[in-house]
Amino acid sequence: MSQKKVILTGDRPTGKLHLGHYxxxxxxxxxxxxxxxxxxxxxxxxxxxxxxxxxxxxxxxVLEVAIDYLSVGIDPKQTTIFIQSMxxxxxxxxxxxxxxxxWNRLKHxxxxxxxxxxxxxxDAIPAGFMTYPVFQAADIAAFHADLVPVGDDQRPxxxxxxxxxxxxNRIYGQEVLREVEGLYxxxxxxxxxxxxAKMSKTMGNGISLSEDPKSVMKKAxxxxxxxxxxxxxxxxxVDGNPVFIYLDCFCxxxxxxxxxxxxxxxxxxxxxxVKKYLGEVLVEFLEPIQTRRAQLEQDKGEVLRILEKGxxxxxxxxxxxLALVKEAMHLRYF
Ligand code: TRP
Numbered sequence: 357m358s359q360k361k362v363i364l365t366g367d368r369p370t371g372k373l374h375l376g377h378y379x380x381x382x383x384x385x386x387x388x389x390x391x392x393x394x395x396x397x398x399x400x401x402x403x404x405x406x407x408x409x410x411x412x413x414x415x416x417x418v419l420e421v422a423i424d425y426l427s428v429g430i431d432p433k434q435t436t437i438f439i440q441s442m443x444x445x446x447x448x449x450x451x452x453x454x455x456x457x458x459w460n461r462l463k464h465x466x467x468x469x470x471x472x473x474x475x476x477x478x479d480a481i482p483a484g485f486m487t488y489p490v491f492q493a494a495d496i497a498a499f500h501a502d503l504v505p506v507g508d509d510q511r512p513x514x515x516x517x518x519x520x521x522x523x524x525n526r527i528y529g530q531e532v533l534r535e536v537e538g539l540y541x542x543x544x545x546x547x548x549x550x551x552x553a554k555m556s557k558t559m560g561n562g563i564s565l566s567e568d569p570k571s572v573m574k575k576a577x578x579x580x581x582x583x584x585x586x587x588x589x590x591x592x593x594v595d596g597n598p599v600f601i602y603l604d605c606f607c608x609x610x611x612x613x614x615x616x617x618x619x620x621x622x623x624x625x626x627x628x629x630v631k632k633y634l635g636e637v638l639v640e641f642l643e644p645i646q647t648r649r650a651q652l653e654q655d656k657g658e659v660l661r662i663l664e665k666g667x668x669x670x671x672x673x674x675x676x677x678l679a680l681v682k683e684a685m686h687l688r689y690f
Contacts, residue, residue: 363388363539364501366397366440369417370407373424374562375638376546376555379605380507382428384539388505389434395499395670396430398422398663401441402492405485406475422659424565427649432662438670439663440495445674449681450494454487456523457516462486467512474558493517497524497533498674505539514538528684533677546605547598551580566649569639576635581627588626599630606641607634 365381367373373382388394398421403414418439425437440446462468468489472481492513496504497520504514514536521533547553548561555562563575581599585592594600594617607613616633619625652659682688 360391360393361502362500363392363394363503363505364397364496364499365395365505366399366402366495367421368399368403369414369421370403371417371557372420372564372566374555374557374564374567375602375606376548376562377424378428378565379543379546380541381505382425382430384505384541385425385435386429386431388503389431392503394435395501395673396425396435396437397440397495397670398438399440399495401447402488402495405482405488406471408482408484418663419656419659422663423649423652426652426659426662427565427645432666436666436669436673437663438667442667443498443671443674445671445678446494446498447491449498449674449678450487450491452681452685453490453494453497453520453524456520456527457487457490459486461516461519462489465489465512465516467509470509489513489516490520493520496536497521498677499670500534500677501536502534503537503539507545508540511538511540524681524684528681530684532680532684543605547580547601549575549579549598551598563638565642565645567642569642572638572642573632573635576631576638577628579631579634581631585627589623591623592620592625592627594621599627599634602634603630603637607637 363385365385367377367381385394385396398418400414400418403417404411407414422437426432430437463486468486472485477485489512493516496517504510504517506514518535521535524533525531545553546555548555548559549563550559550561552559552561563572567575579599579602582593582597584590600617600620603613603616616625616630620630
């Protein structure tokens with residue numbers, strides 16, 4: 357058996373993945389896969405907690421997200437990609453975890469609170485939604501994960517997981533489950549093209565990995581930049597300017613970028629010029645990803661085979677954990 361550290365992470369399949377996902381998590385998954393035992397989960401069951409009335413959307417996006425993963429270079433030979441709902445052991449584990457969390461604690465999860473407001477549930481919050489952090493703890497614990505690379509917004513989920521793991525080990529004994537460490541992106545998160553703090557599917561302010569070049573150029577031209585830079589000859593603000601944040605993430609020509617920044621800061625460089633350059637940088641970055649996507653779209657059978665194989669492997673792993681858990685809980689009768 358390998359001594360590699362275990363990584364578990366995942367996404368809700370509610371839309372195609374975008375550049376924010378790339379910067380926030382996809383990139384590090386590609387980097388980490390060679391020297392870790394990595395599991396990447398397509399969290400369709402979690403997606404249903406707020407899309408229960410739209411199963412077709414979730415279903416269709418499972419394949420889209422899988423294709424996104426493979427297109428950016430997540431390698432099924434090194435990473436186990438699987439579908440959450442097809443690993444029922446996770447859900448059984450979550451059921452036992454539910455006893456270890458109070459309702460009050462769930463209500464105070466900051467991410468859940470923010471999402472409740474954003475989704476406008478009002479008083480009609482599905483119980484499945486309120487409890488999804490517990491299921492997420494089970495996602496993680498089922499694989500004895502050491503590391504969970506996620507965005508900053510997922511910090512409360514990691515805390516919640518460790519609280520549950522500690523309770524479990526205290527009550528049911530020994531070191532059955534393992535505490536986990538969140539791995540957060542070093543760089544600031546990618547803002548939306550409208551300048552808002554986060555690129556998000558729901559807000560429609562993103563550039564997807566499968567966005568066609570024309571649309572990428574159009575969106576780059578529309579990007580929010582320094583609102584006070586109305587006169588080309590005036591100095592512009594580089595720090596915190598989304599156009600430059602994007603260029604910092606995607607431009608490979610560092611000398612040219614430094615030159616552009618200096619020119620923009622001193623005045624004389626128009627936003628139109630910088631944005632056009634950004635568009636070209638993004639189109640170039642996306643090109644190989646989109647070439648791979650086009651190939652995979654021609655061979656969806658292969659994508660499904662990869663998912664099936666990954667899901668079988670994930671099930672085996674989760675079943676082992678569940679057996680240990682049930683043993684510790686005195687749930688073995690014959
Ligand atoms: N909650 C994560 C998101 O919204 C998706 C997710 C589900 C996840 N289960 C997970 C992430 C387990 C990390 C580990 O993006």
